[in-house]
Amino acid sequence: MAIYNNRKLKDLLADIPEIPEKHTRKKKRPKELAFVDEPNCTGCEVCIPFCPVDCIEVEPAENWPDRPIPPVRIRYDECIGCVICVRVCTKLAWDAIVMRPTEELEEELGIVIGDKFTG
Ligand code: SF4
Ligand code: SF4
Numbered sequence: 001m002a003i004y005n006n007r008k009l010k011d012l013l014a015d016i017p018e019i020p021e022k023h024t025r026k027k028k029r030p031k032e033l034a035f036v037d038e039p040n041c042t043g044c045e046v047c048i049p050f051c052p053v054d055c056i057e058v059e060p061a062e063n064w065p066d067r068p069i070p071p072v073r074i075r076y077d078e079c080i081g082c083v084i085c086v087r088v089c090t091k092l093a094w095d096a097i098v099m100r101p102t103e104e105l106e107e108e109l110g111i112v113i114g115d116k117f118t119g
Helices: 006-014 084-093 102-109
Strands: 032-036 056-058 072-074 097-101
Touching: 032 072, 032 102, 084 097, 097 102
Parallel strands: none
Antiparallel strands: 032 097, 056 072
16 A cells, blocks of 8 residues: 555645755845754765755764764855755654754854855
């Protein structure tokens, strides 16, 4: 017996964002940033191509010597807070990305997020 009938599968896929054809850059400081719950991330990389500013990357393997596949991380200064990666991870993979207030992450990580990506 199929797990999904066609209608359920269609509904599921309808909610998934499209992979951007080309990447853009941040124009304004977002109120929230994507945050990867690293122990919960499988490192499947499904979210990476969906990010419109291409700011999700795989962590260096040496940072996670006890794991065969390292998790991904966000380059916070480039994130535009679009929530796409959260939706993609929830729908297609797991539940390993959440949105967090920019100010909270700045304080916690000792970073400053501006209107433009300066890197
Ligand atoms: S889709 Fe989710 S589980 Fe997969 S790499 Fe991205 S954050 Fe991790
Ligand atoms: S919130 Fe948008 S810009 Fe930020 S990491 Fe996720 S997909 Fe990329």
